[in-house]
Amino acid sequence: MTSIPILFEDGEALVINKPAGLPVDRPKRGGPCLNDHLDDLKLGFQRRPVPVHRLDTDTSGCLLLARNPKALKRFNKAFEDRLVAKTYLAVIDFLPAEQSGTIELSLSKISSAEKGWRMIAAKKGKPAVSHWELIETIGEGDRVRSLIRFRPETGRTHQLRVHALQGLGAPLLGDPVYGPVRGQNKGAPRTMLHAETIAVEREGKPAITAHAPFPEDFLRAGLTAPTPPALPEASPTVAPEPVSPQPAAPEQDDG
Numbered sequence: 371m372t373s374i375p376i377l378f379e380d381g382e383a384l385v386i387n388k389p390a391g392l393p394v395d396r397p398k399r400g401g402p403c404l405n406d407h408l409d410d411l412k413l414g415f416q417r418r419p420v421p422v423h424r425l426d427t428d429t430s431g432c433l434l435l436a437r438n439p440k441a442l443k444r445f446n447k448a449f450e451d452r453l454v455a456k457t458y459l460a461v462i463d464f465l466p467a468e469q470s471g472t473i474e475l476s477l478s479k480i481s482s483a484e485k486g487w488r489m490i491a492a493k494k495g496k497p498a499v500s501h502w503e504l505i506e507t508i509g510e511g512d513r514v515r516s517l518i519r520f521r522p523e524t525g526r527t528h529q530l531r532v533h534a535l536q537g538l539g540a541p542l543l544g545d546p547v548y549g550p551v552r553g554q555n556k557g558a559p560r561t562m563l564h565a566e567t568i569a570v571e572r573e574g575k576p577a578i579t580a581h582a583p584f585p586e587d588f589l590r591a592g593l594t595a596p597t598p599p600a601l602p603e604a605s606p607t608v609a610p611e612p613v614s615p616q617p618a619a620p621e622q623d624d625g
Contacts, residue, residue, distance in 0.1 A: 372410035377432060377580035382441035384411060384419050385568060385580035390430040390560050390587070394421055404433075411435065423449060423525065428544070431565030431582035432456070448570055449525065455569040457599050458520040458530055459505070459584070461562035461591055464540030465514045470503040473537030477526045488547055489528040491536045499523040500533045505596045515543075517593045519566070530563060543591070559587050569601045577601075 378385035388394070393403045408418040419435035422445040434454075436442035448454050478495030481487035499522070506517040518538070520530050531548050535541045541548045544558025564585050570578040584595035 372407060372413075374407055374411065376411075376413075377582060378578055379413070380576075380578075382437050383445070383570075383578050384413075384435040384437060385578065386411070386433050386435065387582045388425055388430060388433040388565070390428055390585070393427040394424045394433070397427075422446065425565055426528070426531075426561065426563070428561035429458075429563045429565060430585050431458070432568040432580050433565065434568060434570065434578070444572075445570065448572075452523065453571050455567075455601075456522060457566045458522070459564045459566045459588065459596070460518045460520060460530060460534060461543040461558075461588065461593065462516050462518060462534055462538060462540040463514065463543055464538065465507055465516055466502075466504055466518075466538050468504075471501075473500045473502065473533040474498070475533060475537055477529060477532055479527070489526070489532050491532060496526055497524060498526040498529045498533065500530060500537070502533075502538070506593055508592050515592060517588075517596065519596070519599070531561070558591070562588065562591065564588065567599060567601060 374389065375387040376384060377387055388404070393401075396403045396405060404421065411419050415437055417438060419437050420442050422434045422436050422442060425431070425433055434445060436445050445454075475491040475498060476493060476495035477489045477498045478492035479487055480490055501521040501523070503519050504516055505519050508515050518534070520533075522529055528548075531542055531545055535545075535548045541550065543562040545561045565582060567581045568578070569580075572578065579601040581598045581601070589595070
């Protein structure tokens with residue numbers, strides 16, 4: 371029996387509600403990670419499921435896992451072909467000038483011995499596009515707080531964290547890397563980013579759709595659970611496809 375909530379399950383896919391604080395990959399320093407739960411997530415299947423993409427350690431919410439190598443290959447291609455729709459909820463202590471918009475800032479990785487690595491907006495970086503809308507605002511003046519829904523078109527590392535800072539004008543609440551003072555979290559329990567929904571279209575099969583409930587720490591931050599966005603309707607089902615022998619490597623994500 372798994373302690374991780376399952377949001378979607380069929381013969382080739384699982385979508386789990388990844389808890390905040392649980393890394394997908396084992397940290398270099400050691401410690402718990404999602405790999406520790408994969409045996410429990412077999413749920414009667416012989417193979418352990420494999421993450422198709424990644425979420426940052428602090429990011430909670432929808433994470434897609436493939437239950438066989440054939441499915442993993444197909445899901446990886448869906449990500450490459452941008453056939454995966456995702457929404458994220460984020461908290462910033464700032465009021466954007468507009469109600470919605472699109473952020474187009476290419477991203478590049480930099481590193482230094484003093485500050486480690488991080489992503490920055492750079493003209494020669496990899497293209498990154500995020501659509502956003504303002505969902506809720508509470509407080510006023512220097513105590514204003516906003517709930518933002520992001521719809522990323524691309525899945526660059528730390529995309530939404532950098533786009534919030536350099537596109538909206540404020541870091542995600544609790545972000546220790548891109549926040550106003552590196553290493554400080556302004557009292558938030560974590561980087562306040564939640565993978566709200568995921569939808570993966572499949573030819574001849576029902577779409578994979580999942581919605582991760584509004585996190586408790588977002589409620590404690592004074593925010594209200596929004597109405598979930600519409601997800602694609604299911605398509606007709608066909609018989610399951612045969613399994614191939616070897617899985618492919620998982621991809622990065624935008625969290």
